[in-house]
Amino acid sequence: MKFRIEWTYGVPKGIDAVFSSEEMPAEAIIQIAEDLERTGRVKKIRFEDQYDSNWTLKEVKAYLKEIETEPHQVQIYFDGGYERSSGDAGLGCVIYYKQNGKSYRRRANAKLGELSSNNEAEYAALYFCLQELEYLEVRRQLVSFIGDSRIVINGMEGEWPIIEDKLGSWVQRIKDKLNELGIQDEYQLAPRKENAEADKLATQALKGISIAATSEILD
Incomplete structure (x- = not known):
């Protein structure tokens, strides 16, 4: 906060x-x-x-x-990949946070079907990150979301209008989940190279490689 x-x-x-x-x-x-x-x-x-x-x-x-005993100072990198031929999406999420005086990183991905575009995959990746926050029991926190999708970042900040109905549906789901968790969201557009870890997780998900792991970051 x-x-x-x-x-x-x-x-x-x-x-x-x-x-x-x-x-x-x-x-x-x-x-x-x-x-x-x-x-x-x-x-x-x-x-x-x-x-x-x-x-x-x-x-x-x-x-x-x-x-102090809860996850805080949370930063999230997210990315979505899309296969036009199958309609499948790979969702990548990297969460950095502190808890009990230590720093942690959680890496997770997921595969989702029946999507229609890469933009929809990017929004789905953001929503997936909120599900990961719920798993970590993050509540009542300011969370920074970092991604390389200008459409998602500007859309969530209200700077660009959401024209497509499918994307509007994802935005509403995201806002509902944010309210449910009591999370204040802020967004940052990052160059693609700075989002490489989340991008790799999304690619791995499309290849059927499932990852969900939390590790301590040692100085």
């Missing part, structure tokens, strides 16, 4: 000014708040999450402690 911070700053002559920040992860916002408090000139600090709810510094710290 991301927060904004608003603080009232006072100088010795009695002049006060109110400042606010952009949205930042909870860890960063706590560091800034504690540093501001050390100046001794901050009269009031207020935290606001992306849902416009107010928090105290104590509550933000408690939230971080609460999610």
Whole structure:
């Protein structure tokens, strides 16, 4: 979850000014708040999450402690491959996250039939990633979704209209699942070479190679 911070700053002559920040992860916002408090000139600090709810510094710290045992700082790479001759799609998903002070990577893929285009396969891959998040029991988290499909990224951000009915159906399924899991989604368009791992998983799925594995990332 991301927060904004608003603080009232006072100088010795009695002049006060109110400042606010952009949205930042909870860890960063706590560091800034504690540093501001050390100046001794901050009269009031207020935290606001992306849902416009107010928090105290104590509550933000408690939230971080609460999610420490849950998957958090989640980043997902997704990709979909499509075979026009068979109508089959390969779905690839790579999830990076932290839990209990350790870093993990989950790699998973799946094969899906009766699709009509590569664009539909890309949306199906995104939905598959949400199913993987559900498996990991990710709840109430900000999740970054990274892919190389401009249609999916811009479509989910609302920058491009969804004209095809089949794609619109996938968008609705994705939004419903996001709401069910309480996930705030953000999207990033990546060059294809940066999405190579998810692409490989999608290709393997089309070849009948099934993968579902979680491993710890060692420094």
